[in-house]
Amino acid sequence: MSLLTIKNLSARVEEKDILKGFNLTVNPGEVHAIMGPNGSGKSTLASVLAGNESYEVTGGEVDFDGKDLLDMAPEERAREGLFLAFQYPVEIPGVSNVNFMKAAVTEVRKHRGLEPLVAKDFLAYMKEKKELVELDGKLAGRSVNEGFSGGEKKRNEIFQMAMLDPKLGILDETDSGLDIDALRIVANGVNKLKSKDKAFIVITHYQRLLDYIVPDFVHVLYDGKIVRSGTKELALELEEKGYDWIKEELTEA
Amino acid sequence: MAEENQALKDFTEKEYEYGWSVDIETDELPKGLSEDTVRAISEKKEEPEWLLKWRLKAYRHWLTLKEPKWAHVKYPEIDFQDMIYYSAPKNKPEISSLDEVDEDMLKTFEKLGISLEEQKRLMNVAGSNVAVDAVFDSVSVKTTFQETLREKGVIFCSFSEAVKDHPDLVRKYLGSVVPYTDNYYATLNSAVFSDGSFCYIPKGVRCPMELSTYFRINAMNTGQFERTLVIADEDSYCSYLEGCTAPQRDENQLHAAVVELVAHKGAEIKYSTVQNWYPGDKNGKGGIYNFVTKRGICTGAYAKISWTQVETGSAVTWKYPSTILKGDNSIGEFYSVAVTNNYQQADTGTKMIHLGKNTKSTVISKGISAGFSNNSYRGLVKIGKNATNARNFSQCDSLLLSSTSGAHTFPYIECGNKSAKVEHEATTSKVGEDQIFYCNQRGLDTEQAIGLIVNGYCKEVLNKLPMEFAVEAQKLLSISLEGSVG
Ligand SMILES: Nc1ncnc2c1ncn2[C@@H]1O[C@H](COP(=O)(O)OP(=O)(O)OP(=O)(O)O)[C@@H](O)[C@H]1O
Ligand SMILES: [Mg+2]
Numbered sequence: 001m002s003l004l005t006i007k008n009l010s011a012r013v014e015e016k017d018i019l020k021g022f023n024l025t026v027n028p029g030e031v032h033a034i035m036g037p038n039g040s041g042k043s044t045l046a047s048v049l050a051g052n053e054s055y056e057v058t059g060g061e062v063d064f065d066g067k068d069l070l071d072m073a074p075e076e077r078a079r080e081g082l083f084l085a086f087q088y089p090v091e092i093p094g095v096s097n098v099n100f101m102k103a104a105v106t107e108v109r110k111h112r113g114l115e116p117l118v119a120k121d122f123l124a125y126m127k128e129k130k131e132l133v134e135l136d137g138k139l140a141g142r143s144v145n146e147g148f149s150g151g152e153k154k155r156n157e158i159f160q161m162a163m164l165d166p167k168l169g170i171l172d173e174t175d176s177g178l179d180i181d182a183l184r185i186v187a188n189g190v191n192k193l194k195s196k197d198k199a200f201i202v203i204t205h206y207q208r209l210l211d212y213i214v215p216d217f218v219h220v221l222y223d224g225k226i227v228r229s230g231t232k233e234l235a236l237e238l239e240e241k242g243y244d245w246i247k248e249e250l251t252e253a
Numbered sequence: 254m255a256e257e258n259q260a261l262k263d264f265t266e267k268e269y270e271y272g273w274s275v276d277i278e279t280d281e282l283p284k285g286l287s288e289d290t291v292r293a294i295s296e297k298k299e300e301p302e303w304l305l306k307w308r309l310k311a312y313r314h315w316l317t318l319k320e321p322k323w324a325h326v327k328y329p330e331i332d333f334q335d336m337i338y339y340s341a342p343k344n345k346p347e348i349s350s351l352d353e354v355d356e357d358m359l360k361t362f363e364k365l366g367i368s369l370e371e372q373k374r375l376m377n378v379a380g381s382n383v384a385v386d387a388v389f390d391s392v393s394v395k396t397t398f399q400e401t402l403r404e405k406g407v408i409f410c411s412f413s414e415a416v417k418d419h420p421d422l423v424r425k426y427l428g429s430v431v432p433y434t435d436n437y438y439a440t441l442n443s444a445v446f447s448d449g450s451f452c453y454i455p456k457g458v459r460c461p462m463e464l465s466t467y468f469r470i471n472a473m474n475t476g477q478f479e480r481t482l483v484i485a486d487e488d489s490y491c492s493y494l495e496g497c498t499a500p501q502r503d504e505n506q507l508h509a510a511v512v513e514l515v516a517h518k519g520a521e522i523k524y525s526t527v528q529n530w531y532p533g534d535k536n537g538k539g540g541i542y543n544f545v546t547k548r549g550i551c552t553g554a555y556a557k558i559s560w561t562q563v564e565t566g567s568a569v570t571w572k573y574p575s576t577i578l579k580g581d582n583s584i585g586e587f588y589s590v591a592v593t594n595n596y597q598q599a600d601t602g603t604k605m606i607h608l609g610k611n612t613k614s615t616v617i618s619k620g621i622s623a624g625f626s627n628n629s630y631r632g633l634v635k636i637g638k639n640a641t642n643a644r645n646f647s648q649c650d651s652l653l654l655s656s657t658s659g660a661h662t663f664p665y666i667e668c669g670n671k672s673a674k675v676e677h678e679a680t681t682s683k684v685g686e687d688q689i690f691y692c693n694q695r696g697l698d699t700e701q702a703i704g705l706i707v708n709g710y711c712k713e714v715l716n717k718l719p720m721e722f723a724v725e726a727q728k729l730l731s732i733s734l735e736g737s738v739g
Pocket of ligand 1: 013014016018036037038039040041042043044045054087
């Protein structure tokens, strides 16, 4: 059975239609890359899936692991195992990463019928995940994203994903702003989290990331829907030729 | 969006959890205020002649005063004849152990969240000590850990006991920081105060435990007028905490306390308040009028007074803990979190009066407003002409949780010395939807998210609270974990 099935999804923000009949099926164990020009609706898709209420769903359905995703509150989606690594992670001054993650992990565990981890076990768990994504120990003690550099914020997103152990991870341009080493570290982190029952949707502009996280499918999002799907080779083609040829083909058709 | 707003509303409209009253037999005076009331209070308390005279002077002066109206708060006229000025539990226990305390009373304390039992437990578990003097309505019913304190020469008792056992100290310091002529409510308090706490730390002594008083207004129509006097002699240190709760009633109740702090040369007083008086219901009915005068003086060089307050209760709050920095190099600090929701009104802040050279003061104020509430910061920084190189830094941040609430800042600066440096920063922000969504996306519901965000916002101030009470303060801000790990 598929993990995520999106059928004919349409959404708007501020009276403007952004997603216009979007379809996608993701099976457990798969990695899907979504590419597409600026403003084509990639982040909108991620936000809608995560349940951001600024976006109004105007049509379509989404099934997530047998449940109606659009019917769930954002926190329920998260607890059910949907994780979004934000394109622009938010700062929460005064709230330490440790406490933030303790609260979040406790909620997710509760949802899975597990007791909260005692402080000692929690810290050990956190240490393990920190090492997985090579997160600087100092960052974990600081306030959530406050004063983090762009790259540090992105790494912190992947760290949080490791902590929450989701079924589906959506990475919205996690590679932008990362230096070459950080890119490799983040990608390695994702690869280590990969398993036969987990899936990832990786939104990116650069094929470089896909050298590290090898996708099973590459889709091009344009004007609110997927206009082309392929394999890794499609990303290479896009890197070389840009989007114009796709746009042209679309107008010709 | 609608859902988010609902959660936000649910959070900010949480009902008062401490709304109950306990039937304990009380000995009280009839309603009304006159010279006879003042005399009757003094007589019931078997006070010496000088104290009665002082009360009467205050009462007569009060008759010449008008209720102040300058604060940014609105409330109906208070009928001072419609109040009871003295109410004491009949079976006042002479205490040495908890077993002797009236069971209903113990239950009351348990409901306060931090019970005497819990205080005792805290002592064992955390290895740190808390001494409690609980004020039940007007009379102090319980003072714990007196023995340990006595060994150090620390006096910590009810005000009435202090009048009996340490009359010289009381006479010397009573009204020395807040004179009976000070202001309308302080003057009224001076005339009719019924009890309170007294604390004296001798020279060079570091008080070995947190001193704590719990106030609670129980009887109906009881104005509570307690008086606190803390004296830290040269080079001594103490940390004092007061917590306040009141049962839920439809009519408004008046609370007009006076707190005086005296820090001598090299002494330090840390005074923390967690105030959770009944704020009234969702529609603004009932609640406590909290008109309090708190002031400290650093009499000698290098003395330090630090006020920390977490204020979540009361229908109307009017309160400006202040510090007079008289000694050279003395330090004043004010850290405050004031949360208002529904129809609460708070007008609070501080006054830092710099008189000595190289005096330094810091003011950090965090106001959080929700519902239809109004939250004002009012602060005065005054630099006297001899206060060479005085320094002040003030930062006032306001966080709005609703578009129907208000935040106001009224900073006043009077600078009489050119070498002084006074800095004031103010910010106003709304709790961010993006922050809430970010938390939601990590599995936290909106109520938890707001709790976390608000707690983070107040971190700087909460960190100043004694460890033992940080928990309660965080609970008051609806947070469970923040601050205990990491
Ligand atoms: N909150 C909003 N208010 C108004 N317009 C919005 C909002 N969010 C998105 N949009 C608009 O919707 C369109 C799609 O935006 P989206 O962020 O999904 O694009 P994207 O594909 O992620 O682009 P990029 O590659 O630059 O990240 C853009 O035209 C954007 O301006
Ligand atoms: Mg985007």
